[in-house]
Amino acid sequence: MSKVKKKVKVIKIDVDKCNGCRACEVACSAFHAKPKYSSNNPARSRIRLVREPLKDVYLPVYAGEYTKAECSGRDKYVIDGKEYSECDFCRASCPSRDLFKEPDSGLPLKCDMCEDDPPQEKPLCVQWCLNDALTYEEREEEVEEEVKLEDVEIGLESMVDKYGLQKVMDTVARMTKKE
Ligand code: SF4
Ligand code: SF4
DSSP states (O other): OOOOEEEEEEEEEGGGGGGOOOOHHHHHHHSSSSSSTTTGGGOOSSSSEEOOOTEEEEEEEEOOOBBBOOSSSOOEEETEEEEEEGGGOOOOOOOTTTTOOOOOOOOBBOOOTOSSSSSSSSSSSHOOOOOOOOEEEEEEEEOOOOOOOOHHHHHHHHHHHHHHHHHHHHHHHHHHHOO
């Protein structure tokens, strides 16, 4: 598969600078409220704080991909004398916790880098983090070229030509059942 250049957007996190103020959660949930800025509710935010003030633990994590199966990793890590669980660093909306789920519908939440209408020049959580714990970065990376829908259609057409429509449909039905 050939490689193509893709713009990758990331939010870098400096845990040492975070004081747990939760301004990022407020900004994110207000931006994504319907109508926009009509309310703020951290439970609807796509960035959440792992927050244990008595242990001085403040860890911002922004939402990544949805996963339908929880993983088996539950290790503990001690970093700079502070204990974290493996889940603390995970960005997935997964069945083992309520994090990154829309509270009413239960649908997964994912960070969209504030590209929702009107798109922001810089993510709002970054703009509102006055402690510079969050930094926005854009870089170009070489990634595998995505398979285009036209390519899939061409592939399907050639299989239908070769094996017949019914056989292809039976195979797809069998594969879907296995999941
Ligand atoms: S970039 Fe935007 S959508 Fe993503 S966590 Fe920050 S405020 Fe929320
Ligand atoms: S706004 Fe910045 S300092 Fe405040 S909780 Fe979020 S990441 Fe931490």
